[in-house]
Amino acid sequence: MNEKVHNSSSEEDRILVERAQNGDTKAFDDLVRKYTPKLYGLVYNMTSNREDTADLLQDIFAKAYRSIRRFMGKSSFYTWIYSISVNMTLNFLKKRGRHVKVSMDDVDSGIQNDPDFIKVTTGPGPLRDVDLHELQKKLNEAMLKLSEDHRTVVTLYDIQGLQHAEISKILGVSEGTIRSRLFYAHRQLQNYLDDFVK
Amino acid sequence: MTEFEDIQRLVRLKRYEMPPEGFVDDFVTSFHHRQRAELLNQTARSLFWERLMTFFEGRPVANMAVAGTAVIALVAALAIGQPGGRIELAKADEVSPLALDAGLLVDSMTPYAFGSEVTSDQNGNLSPLLLSKHFAGGYADEARAGFAEPAQQRQIAPLEVMPGLIFTEQEEK
Numbered sequence A: 001m002n003e004k005v006h007n008s009s010s011e012e013d014r015i016l017v018e019r020a021q022n023g024d025t026k027a028f029d030d031l032v033r034k035y036t037p038k039l040y041g042l043v044y045n046m047t048s049n050r051e052d053t054a055d056l057l058q059d060i061f062a063k064a065y066r067s068i069r070r071f072m073g074k075s076s077f078y079t080w081i082y083s084i085s086v087n088m089t090l091n092f093l094k095k096r097g098r099h100v101k102v103s104m105d106d107v108d109s110g111i112q113n114d115p116d117f118i119k120v121t122t123g124p125g126p127l128r129d130v131d132l133h134e135l136q137k138k139l140n141e142a143m144l145k146l147s148e149d150h151r152t153v154v155t156l157y158d159i160q161g162l163q164h165a166e167i168s169k170i171l172g173v174s175e176g177t178i179r180s181r182l183f184y185a186h187r188q189l190q191n192y193l194d195d196f197v198k
Numbered sequence B: 001m002t003e004f005e006d007i008q009r010l011v012r013l014k015r016y017e018m019p020p021e022g023f024v025d026d027f028v029t030s031f032h033h034r035q036r037a038e039l040l041n042q043t044a045r046s047l048f049w050e051r052l053m054t055f056f057e058g059r060p061v062a063n064m065a066v067a068g069t070a071v072i073a074l075v076a077a078l079a080i081g082q083p084g085g086r087i088e089l090a091k092a093d094e095v096s097p098l099a100l101d102a103g104l105l106v107d108s109m110t111p112y113a114f115g116s117e118v119t120s121d122q123n124g125n126l127s128p129l130l131l132s133k134h135f136a137g138g139y140a141d142e143a144r145a146g147f148a149e150p151a152q153q154r155q156i157a158p159l160e161v162m163p164g165l166i167f168t169e170q171e172e173k
Helices: A003-021 A024-049 A050-070 A077-096 A109-112 A115-122 A133-145 A149-158 A164-170 A176-193 B005-016 B023-041 B042-055 B060-081 B097-101 B132-137
Strands: none
Touching: A003 A024, A003 A050, A003 A077, A003 A109, A003 B005, A003 B097, A024 A050, A024 A077, A024 A149, A024 B023, A050 A115, A050 B023, A050 B042, A077 A133, A077 A149, A109 A115, A133 A149, A133 A176, A133 B005, A149 A164, A149 A176, A149 B005, A164 A176, A176 B005
């Protein structure tokens, strides 16, 4: 993320958090609107279920609302809310176990213009004529085969675009651990999606 | 370029999976409904408990202090509640006849249970009071010289010399 944009966003968050801590519920609503799309992506890619994602988001923001007064600003609000989201989602996944009902979201039409999409579907590889829905299904299945910890780092790094340092703060583990988990997860995904990448 | 470039390229495409249009606005509305419902349905006790848990969340020092205090209180409660932890009192009519035979004086004004108050003779010798003396056939014809002492000279014996618990005359030696 561009540093200027990032700093401006952090300052905006700081003001909203301060207002929310003083009882301004509209300020908290603004934070909810701002972070729902990002957190939706995070939770959905970890759970692969739309309904569970919506329920979890309710719980996440409810918890954030109850705890907002204790937020001291030592980290950014962004890191704080992401930490809450990851922890609650991991707890949910542990309780859910392996019986997952996948319900996929629609794919935005903007994918057609994505350079990565163009590269994988116009090259000589097996994805040339692949059905988008089938690709989505395969990707979801492969992600679900990863352990929760590995799925988390792949979601945060590859899908959400966070840096190693940010992920390290969110998860409370070292950057070395993040890199190690990513390496293992990518290798696993390569095995699962072997037919698609050869 | 990493060896997993192709895989990462594929996985990145998942960012295009999105909720339906209008999801965010609907979400905020349902969030408000949920908050109101929680406030209406929650009992005062559950609300207090939830706030207490939220307070202690992420405060390891406070948690440890409370846990430590609770442990100390529990240990103290157990220690006080032990039968040997203090002298237990009972009504006079619960006193065993053996207590009387063994020469234990029971004050009728302040009733004590068997073994809770032991008197000694004028020389502080407790051996005449020991039950072992009965079984050895000692007391029936022994004079208990100097045994009947005034109430003011009563001493509460330590628990170690309660009859039947510790030693015989021979062990004293």
